[in-house]
Amino acid sequence: MTRIAFLGLGHMGLPMAKNLVTAGHEVHGFDLVPAAIDAARTAGIPVAASGAEAVADAEVVITMFPAGRHVIAAYQDELLAAAAPGTLFIESSTIAVDEARAAHELALAASHRNIDAPVSGGVVGAENGTLAFMVGGSDADFADALPLLEVMGKRIVHCGGPGLGQAAKVCNNMVLAVSQIAVAEAFVLGERLGLEHQALFDVVSQASGQCWSITTNCPVPGPVPTSPANRDYQPGFAGSLMAKDLGLALQAIEQTSTDARMGRLAQQIYAAFADGDGATRDFSGIITDIRAGEG
Numbered sequence: 128m129t130r131i132a133f134l135g136l137g138h139m140g141l142p143m144a145k146n147l148v149t150a151g152h153e154v155h156g157f158d159l160v161p162a163a164i165d166a167a168r169t170a171g172i173p174v175a176a177s178g179a180e181a182v183a184d185a186e187v188v189i190t191m192f193p194a195g196r197h198v199i200a201a202y203q204d205e206l207l208a209a210a211a212p213g214t215l216f217i218e219s220s221t222i223a224v225d226e227a228r229a230a231h232e233l234a235l236a237a238s239h240r241n242i243d244a245p246v247s248g249g250v251v252g253a254e255n256g257t258l259a260f261m262v263g264g265s266d267a268d269f270a271d272a273l274p275l276l277e278v279m280g281k282r283i284v285h286c287g288g289p290g291l292g293q294a295a296k297v298c299n300n301m302v303l304a305v306s307q308i309a310v311a312e313a314f315v316l317g318e319r320l321g322l323e324h325q326a327l328f329d330v331v332s333q334a335s336g337q338c339w340s341i342t343t344n345c346p347v348p349g350p351v352p353t354s355p356a357n358r359d360y361q362p363g364f365a366g367s368l369m370a371k372d373l374g375l376a377l378q379a380i381e382q383t384s385t386d387a388r389m390g391r392l393a394q395q396i397y398a399a400f401a402d403g404d405g406a407t408r409d410f411s412g413i414i415t416d417i418r419a420g421e422g
């Protein structure tokens with residue numbers, strides 16, 4: 128049994144914290160939003176009066192916040208000072224690589240330990256305890272975090288030193304965005320050439336173009352009955368989240384002067400998608416914009 132402070136009880140954090148409680152850990156949660164606090168209490172998670180109170184007695188602190196600025200502010204303003212020296216901070220929000228490294232340095236300077244452990248798998252993965260964790264940090268801290276990550280996730284990869292969990296996440300989502308756009312373009316091109324959706328699916332899903340964006344997240348209704356296209360693109364993985372992650376990818380591309388033209392283009396395409404009604408639709412709904420457009 129580990130004493131855990133879980134901060135950020137939103138769409139992802141609440142079910143993750145719930146799984147830790149179910150596994151027998153002592154969890155004290157906290158969120159800034161009253162509705163999230165109420166939902167946590169209803170789910171059986173004890174809620175502290177503040178972040179500082181939640182971490183005071185904790186061996187492990189898990190944060191699941193919207194963005195890097197929330198992490199840095201919470202670390203600096205209250206969490207690092209309130210926690211006992213040697214506390215292991217597991218930072219699971221999706222944030223920039225350099226923000227993750229800054230958070231790591233802040234934690235170390237305050238005599239704590241820290242790993243970055245962003246996730247993929249969405250709300251369904253959080254609920255089912257099947258998230259993928261990409262971890263950056265020392266071998267010892269990874270080993271200590273592993274039993275808890277295994278409660279919340281199924282596939283846990285130690286990617287290297289501080290920040291490299293976030294690096295893996297940003298690279299993966301760049302691949303995902305580019306492949307989802309490519310698959311959508313292929314279906315629209317096929318339509319214009321007179322090709323049935325099912326025929327194109329039967330070829331590509333078994334050929335060298337095979338990828339998750341067609342076999343699981345197929346952007347047209349029919350071939351994969353569970354894909355968001357069959358429910359008018361209800362997410363799934365919302366366009367706003369993909370746009371956020373590609374913003375982090377673009378930041379990394381520019382900082383490293385990487386020749387990532389497809390990644391840059393994907394960032395522009397999803398930024399425009401999320402500016403409209405794509406923000407709340409699954410990111411495979413990009414096919415609607417492609418169909419409406421002209422080359």
Ligand code: NAD
Nearest residue numbers: 135137138139140158159160192193197201220221249250
């Ligand atoms: P969310 O907005 O639903 O939840 C974040 C919560 O953090 C909010 O309830 C907010 O009030 C709380 N918060 C912010 N600052 C706080 C503080 N100082 N103390 C306590 N609580 C604080 O977001 P989410 O969908 O749960 O996503 C969380 C993170 O996970 C994001 O970084 C997101 O990019 C990433 N992520 C989300 C998904 C997804 O499908 N939703 C998938 C993978 C990764």
